[in-house]
Amino acid sequence: MTDERSSFPERLKSNAVAVEALLETLLDPAVRGGEISRPANLLEAMRHAVLNGGKRLRPFLVSETAALLGGDVQAALRIGAALECIHCYSLVHDDLPAMDNDDMRRGKPTVHVAFDEATAILAGDSLLTFSFDIIAAPETALSDRQKTALVLALARAAGHGGMAGGQALDLAAEKSAPDETGIVLLQSMKTGALLRFACEAGAIIADAAAEDRQRLRAFGEKIGLAFQLADDLLDLTADAAHIGKATGKDAARGKGTLVALHGQPWAEQRLESLVAEAEALLEPYGARSEVLAETARFIANRRN
């Protein structure tokens, strides 16, 4: 899709456009395949949740790690779309009144505001289910062995030992503030698990050696930690207008963050270390991994 020599922002943008187009096709209301009937209102809510013009960072990581190891571009795009469905389902459910009770996301009303709570619950459920449909579908040009590995890795990243479990810990943290170990575990599950999966998925798609798969997973681990730390710093410093949602919210709720625990200078230094560690993991791949290294820096330095 993108020229190997194109710049990081161009590649990120180009991949986001391709992911958006694929999701649009997958959730096209005009398509009524075979015996499948898809209720219009539910499908509209799913589209509202997913077709939001986001950066599509997770699909980008799938595509770039797959490309680094020689994986199929189109298959990577489909796995990226599946991952984005999981990511967006989690946002829809997190935004519900019983959870974070958020009315706005990316400048649009959240799904339960634009539709209703029941539809938001079902739209989230449907997106979660659809992600496994996309992976296993015949249109995804991967072997059954690769598909099974992806289903297992994604289910573990998203389930009660991964993202959903992290969200449960996050709810518990509102009542009883976790210690540093607890904060790290919570963030590793809630935010880290899908980012680790994104990088590991590239290795699975490329049928890479176990060592590469482990290395990319470790890279995903580092950028997951960086992602969360950058988020915590943003929450502390950015003004509401800049990042488009209420800030200081986590702090106000009494949720512990590493930034709150160790201070901003420590956090900024730790971010630098994490980026260096992420880059070091890419060394065996030489110049070809420059885009991934740049992604790590982008994640650490992002201001929205």
Next chain:
Amino acid sequence: MTDERSSFPERLKSNAVAVEALLETLLDPAVRGGEISRPANLLEAMRHAVLNGGKRLRPFLVSETAALLGGDVQAALRIGAALECIHCYSLVHDDLPAMDNDDMRRGKPTVHVAFDEATAILAGDSLLTFSFDIIAAPETALSDRQKTALVLALARAAGHGGMAGGQALDLAAEKSAPDETGIVLLQSMKTGALLRFACEAGAIIADAAAEDRQRLRAFGEKIGLAFQLADDLLDLTADAAHIGKATGKDAARGKGTLVALHGQPWAEQRLESLVAEAEALLEPYGARSEVLAETARFIANRRN
């Protein structure tokens, strides 16, 4: 597990015990495998939703259809457990205040009552995700081709073109009563899809010919229709104490049913026809399919 010559109630009970034991193992709080950490409260809510001593009709259908065609018993049990996780997730989310707002199920408080709404949402999400984990896990002794086929079939049965879509149509039916075609579509998606999957899954597990797979799916279709019709009749006639939940509830909400549309005598005759059609589909398998035929009769005649 069960003697081939044992009676239908014995086989149903024996399979339910085996499914319960497997689910207990899969959701054992004492097991902390590898890097996985499972928040205790979330796991407890998942257990509350799943370990309820139900009839386990769907897993039974998986096991019996697999056994009919020579599929592996243990693999069928695991796919049955995965299916039960999906079924129970749907009950947890359906019971939520924003959906059917039910406080009791099987004589126990529903998950959002016993825990809280946020935990119920996350427990449902986690059970849904876990079902794909169980299918794809190395412990499930099936080929990757079989696992991929099962993931795809289950995702389609449960997703926006299946059960979740049917639930969305059900919500819409409260506002605007569907016509007969609409009722049939709604029920085919909401209730029928998982029962069709249960029967089709047996054929996939047994690596059966396409014709057998199609035949068992058609059998699942018939018993799905019978299941819903029997449910509608129960709703009309049973007293609250007998089936353990408020009755006449669907009627009170103005939801159309085929019984309401055509009357009880028609419904009873139609039930008989459906059972006969289901039995006719089993003819090629001779006496070996007697348990499945009995299951069809049980579904049509059940009084709770």
